Amino acid sequence: MADSLPLPGTVDLTASVPSRPFVDLMHDWVTTVDHKRLGLMYIAYSLCFLLAAGVEALLIRIQLAIPNNTFVTPEVYNRFFTMHGTTMVFLVGMPILFGFANYLIPLMIGARDMAFPRLNAFGFWMTAFGGILLYYSYIGGDGLYGAGSAPDVGWFAYAPLTARAFSRGHTMDYWALSLIVMGFGTIATAVNIIATALCMRCKGMTLMKMPLLPWLYVVVSFMVLIAVTPLSAAQIMLLIDRYLGGHFFDTQAGGSAVMWMHFFWIFGHPEVYILVLPAFAFANEIIPVFSRKAIFGYPAMVAASVGIGFVSLGVWAHHMFTIGMTPMSNTFFVLSTMLVGIPTGIKIFNWLATIWGGHIRFATPMLFSVAFLFQFLIAGLTGITLAVAPFDWQVHNTYYVVAHFHYVLVGAILFMIFAAFYYWYPKMTGRMMDETLGKWHFWLMLIGFHLTFDFMHIPGILGMPRQIYTYGPDRGWGMWNMIVTVGAFVQAIAVLIFVFNLVRSYFVGKPAGPDPWDAWTLEWSTASPPPVYNFAKLPEVQSRRPLWDLKHPEDPDMNYE
Amino acid sequence: MRARGPVFRVLPPAACAILLIAARETAFALTDPASHVGSMPTNIFSPASTPARESYAATLFVFGIVASIFVVVGGLLAFAVIRYRQKPGEELAEPPQVYGSNQIELAWTVIPVLIVVVLFLVTARVIFGVQDAPHPANALDVTVVGHQFWWEFRYPKQGFVTANELHIPASNPKDPQPTFLTLVSADVDHSFWVPKLGGKTDLIPNHVNQMWLDPSQPGVYLGQCGQFCGAEHAKMLLRVYVDTPKDFAAWVRGQQQPAATPATDGTDPNVAAGKQVFFTNSCVNCHTIAGTPAKGRFGPDLTHLMSRDTIAAGAAENTAANLRQWVKDPDTFKEGCLMPAMKLTDPQLDQITAYLSTLH
Numbered sequence: 001m002a003d004s005l006p007l008p009g010t011v012d013l014t015a016s017v018p019s020r021p022f023v024d025l026m027h028d029w030v031t032t033v034d035h036k037r038l039g040l041m042y043i044a045y046s047l048c049f050l051l052a053a054g055v056e057a058l059l060i061r062i063q064l065a066i067p068n069n070t071f072v073t074p075e076v077y078n079r080f081f082t083m084h085g086t087t088m089v090f091l092v093g094m095p096i097l098f099g100f101a102n103y104l105i106p107l108m109i110g111a112r113d114m115a116f117p118r119l120n121a122f123g124f125w126m127t128a129f130g131g132i133l134l135y136y137s138y139i140g141g142d143g144l145y146g147a148g149s150a151p152d153v154g155w156f157a158y159a160p161l162t163a164r165a166f167s168r169g170h171t172m173d174y175w176a177l178s179l180i181v182m183g184f185g186t187i188a189t190a191v192n193i194i195a196t197a198l199c200m201r202c203k204g205m206t207l208m209k210m211p212l213l214p215w216l217y218v219v220v221s222f223m224v225l226i227a228v229t230p231l232s233a234a235q236i237m238l239l240i241d242r243y244l245g246g247h248f249f250d251t252q253a254g255g256s257a258v259m260w261m262h263f264f265w266i267f268g269h270p271e272v273y274i275l276v277l278p279a280f281a282f283a284n285e286i287i288p289v290f291s292r293k294a295i296f297g298y299p300a301m302v303a304a305s306v307g308i309g310f311v312s313l314g315v316w317a318h319h320m321f322t323i324g325m326t327p328m329s330n331t332f333f334v335l336s337t338m339l340v341g342i343p344t345g346i347k348i349f350n351w352l353a354t355i356w357g358g359h360i361r362f363a364t365p366m367l368f369s370v371a372f373l374f375q376f377l378i379a380g381l382t383g384i385t386l387a388v389a390p391f392d393w394q395v396h397n398t399y400y401v402v403a404h405f406h407y408v409l410v411g412a413i414l415f416m417i418f419a420a421f422y423y424w425y426p427k428m429t430g431r432m433m434d435e436t437l438g439k440w441h442f443w444l445m446l447i448g449f450h451l452t453f454d455f456m457h458i459p460g461i462l463g464m465p466r467q468i469y470t471y472g473p474d475r476g477w478g479m480w481n482m483i484v485t486v487g488a489f490v491q492a493i494a495v496l497i498f499v500f501n502l503v504r505s506y507f508v509g510k511p512a513g514p515d516p517w518d519a520w521t522l523e524w525s526t527a528s529p530p531p532v533y534n535f536a537k538l539p540e541v542q543s544r545r546p547l548w549d550l551k552h553p554e555d556p557d558m559n560y561e
Numbered sequence: 562m563r564a565r566g567p568v569f570r571v572l573p574p575a576a577c578a579i580l581l582i583a584a585r586e587t588a589f590a591l592t593d594p595a596s597h598v599g600s601m602p603t604n605i606f607s608p609a610s611t612p613a614r615e616s617y618a619a620t621l622f623v624f625g626i627v628a629s630i631f632v633v634v635g636g637l638l639a640f641a642v643i644r645y646r647q648k649p650g651e652e653l654a655e656p657p658q659v660y661g662s663n664q665i666e667l668a669w670t671v672i673p674v675l676i677v678v679v680l681f682l683v684t685a686r687v688i689f690g691v692q693d694a695p696h697p698a699n700a701l702d703v704t705v706v707g708h709q710f711w712w713e714f715r716y717p718k719q720g721f722v723t724a725n726e727l728h729i730p731a732s733n734p735k736d737p738q739p740t741f742l743t744l745v746s747a748d749v750d751h752s753f754w755v756p757k758l759g760g761k762t763d764l765i766p767n768h769v770n771q772m773w774l775d776p777s778q779p780g781v782y783l784g785q786c787g788q789f790c791g792a793e794h795a796k797m798l799l800r801v802y803v804d805t806p807k808d809f810a811a812w813v814r815g816q817q818q819p820a821a822t823p824a825t826d827g828t829d830p831n832v833a834a835g836k837q838v839f840f841t842n843s844c845v846n847c848h849t850i851a852g853t854p855a856k857g858r859f860g861p862d863l864t865h866l867m868s869r870d871t872i873a874a875g876a877a878e879n880t881a882a883n884l885r886q887w888v889k890d891p892d893t894f895k896e897g898c899l900m901p902a903m904k905l906t907d908p909q910l911d912q913i914t915a916y917l918s919t920l921h
Contacts, residue, residue: 073897074793074896075897158749158750158788160749166791255767256767256768257750257765257766257767257768258765291645291656292647292656293656293658294659296660297661298660299661300661322752322760322761322763323770324765324771326692327688330688331684331688338677338681339677341677342674346666346669346670349634349666350666352637352641353665355638357656357659358645358656359645359651359655359656360647361647374635377631377638382627384623384680385623387680387684388619388620388680388684389684390616390620390684390688391620391623393759393761394616397752397788397789461604462601462605463602463754463783463784465787465794466789467789468794469795470795470796474602475601475603476601476602557658561660
């Protein structure tokens with residue numbers, strides 16, 4: 001493996017910097033507009049919330065482990081699952097993916113920073129303050145006794161349960177306000193990513209020579225602009241209902257509960273793709289490097305991503321097959337939902353073809369990526385079963401659905417986030433993560449994941465609705481729930497190993513050098529960690545894999561593109 | 562990078578073994594005929610009514626298709642992952658680079674399109690079949706009103722109201738008599754779901770929905786609210802009693818009677834006293850007892866309370882002890898339900914229980 005690269009202008013920044021007071025260092029971080037620091041802050045911030053929401057998940061699982069359990073009261077349980085869902089989507093999923101985007105996109109397109117560095121900082125701090133506001137709800141209101149004023153209506157918060165008649169106190173206000181604040185942060189970041197990828201690419205990098213990761217983030221960002229705005233609008237309408245005498249969703253005064261569902265899911269479904277496309281983006285970078293082959297069918301991958309983006313904006317009412325839509329509307333959304341399967345299938349086939357004929361290296365990032373391929377395949381297939389509305393009438397709002405979307409969110413997205421950590425950590429810190437701990441993390445995570453989410457499908461088929469705090473012993477759900485709970489704890493141990501590895505490797509990890517994986521995209525051409533200005537001299541590229549061209553001057557990619 | 566302790570020779574096979582056991586247990590649980598009837602009263606894979614059977618047929622079809630896809634694609638993936646591992650000596654040599662192939666990519670676009678077309682047509686047929694089913698003249702009509710955390714059943718043609726336990730006649734497959742439900746809500750969103758009888762349909766305020774059932778096998782079918790509706794969503798349970806036509810007619814006649822009059826109903830002095838307690842407390846503001854001044858609509862109709870097997874929307878059996886405890890402190894069974902504890906004295910509790918026990 002090359003320890004240094006022949007790319008001109010690389011500067012070694014390992015020379016020691018004189019130490020400065022702690023307050024100064026903190027001040028630097030708080031006032032920074034550097035995309036790398038903001039990216040790291042996004043990631044660190046989401047990891048904190050990952051642990052918080054993980055603890056909530058464990059408490060939920062303890063309560064459900066046996067029938068008629070009284071570990072927590074119904075009110076507290078309802079707060080836990082609402083906060084778990086809201087946190088994982090808004091405070092873990094989106095920020096961590098935007099964190100990687102912030103860190104990687106300028107490096108991968110050969111730029112010095114994002115297009116709008118101050119907007120970038122604004123976006124981060126809005127997201128951070130929104131999260132703090134949401135979690136303040138635990139100690140706001142009634143305080144910790146009774147779990148404070150934490151929201152308790154489920155993460156999709158169907159009207160009119162959110163009206164003041166049914167949600168007294170300030171639970172819904174914390175929820176709506178924090179989501180509005182975070183929404184502005186998210187939109188700011190999306191604008192920034194689009195502008196950066198479209199305008200800041202280095203010389204020679206046409207759109208069709210841009211790596212797939214920035215490409216997918218462009219699609220994601222357009223979806224954010226289209227999907228998050230209706231969510232913010234709906235939150236504002238909800239607050240108008242609650243405090244200014246509006247009747248948008250107030251059914252007692254002629255408002256429409258169904259309208260909330262449309263507003264929420266026209267955000268909520270694209271949101272799933274907003275979360276999963278970055279996972280695809282990581283796979284698009286990691287799988288080729290560890291298979292030692294170029295990505296198969298780059299134009300098809302771009303087209304499929306854009307296709308997923310478009311089609312996913314027209315499938316939202318498949319969350320609403322049970323609300324009594326006409327048969328014609330139901331069939332429309334059946335068809336649009338099934339159509340998403342086609343570009344998604346193309347992606348899986350292209351990854352398969354990328355692996356095919358390669359020399360696969362099973363370092364930890366690739367282990368997670370291979371597990372991702374299988375798990376995402378299963379998640380997609382259970383998604384197809386759910387698109388069949390008559391089956392959905394049965395399993396809608398059951399643990400089958402919960403298992404399906406956790407298969408996507410954990411089995412696909414979280415696994416690829418872990419892969420991304422192992423893959424880019426050396427770039428971000430200059431040190432490798434420990435491979436032995438990484439393998440422990442991987443195998444425990446794999447076992448825990450399958451114990452939890454494979455078995456979780458079964459109580460759904462046996463009639464167990466989601467969002468119930470307990471169930472009777474007569475339904476036959478007890479054993480399955482116990483297995484699911486055991487799996488959740490195995491996953492928790494795996495995540496703790498991961499966090500330990502993250503911290504430990506920062507201090508004692510093996511020095512990584514600029515290009516530890518023998519990779520091909522521009523971020524590996526600069527030092528690890530990269531200097532503030534990223535590249536001493538802005539690079540120039542001729543193909544999608546500029547470092548391949550440098551390493552293989554006898555057979556460069558540009559001859560084939 | 563290639564640290565491989567002995568434990569990693571154990572963990573992968575262990576993971577595979579656990580997965581295999583998982584698959585075996587799943588197949589066992591869902592196909593064992595014994596488990597269908599007894600211990601799994603809400604298994605969607607043992608349908609007992611036409612809409613549920615239609616859903617089940619569509620389910621088997623789509624499961625067949627996705628299982629085949631999984632075997633083919635998963636098999637190819639597994640093969641590629643095993644076959645193309647880096648072998649000793651390949652560390653430095655790069656494999657031949659392949660950038661794509663229009664023919665192959667066209668093939669794996671067209672095949673999924675064909676699968677989607679077939680799956681879509683089958684699904685559309687079932688959707689229209691269930692949702693557009695005709696409403697025969699002999700069908701029973703029941704209006705279901707969802708409340709935070711109980712069910713109100715109104716039989717408009719028969720002229721009575723009951724709660725939480727829906728009685729419908731068994732439908733003879735040769736001369737079907739389906740039951741059509743009109744679903745509305747008094748407060749927030751709920752969802753009517755009895756898995757063996759059919760998929761769920763939501764009860765939404767300001768939005769009237771319809772669904773139908775035609776079970777032919779008499780018996781009790783369990784279900785529960787399928788849309789989160791507040792603190793006690795978990796205990797908004799649902800029981801459907803499918804009666805033979807004769808039993809159903811008898812049950813309807815019973816429900817049409819006004820409430821039993823305690824004076825003629827025995828010699829227990831507690832009964833008359835209990836009636837006094839009921840009518841001088843705020844019980845009457847929320848509950849109806851037909852033929853008396855109690856006309857509240859906020860809680861379940863109590864006219865024939867004793868004809869039900871459960872109280873508190875299925876949260877407890879309908880016994881005198883449970884009834885007394887429920888009036889004393891509803892949170893014992895259903896923490897956060899909307900019935901308040903009435904702060905009655907022990908003698909008053911005995912009396913009101915005695916009175917309620919006369920409402921046959």
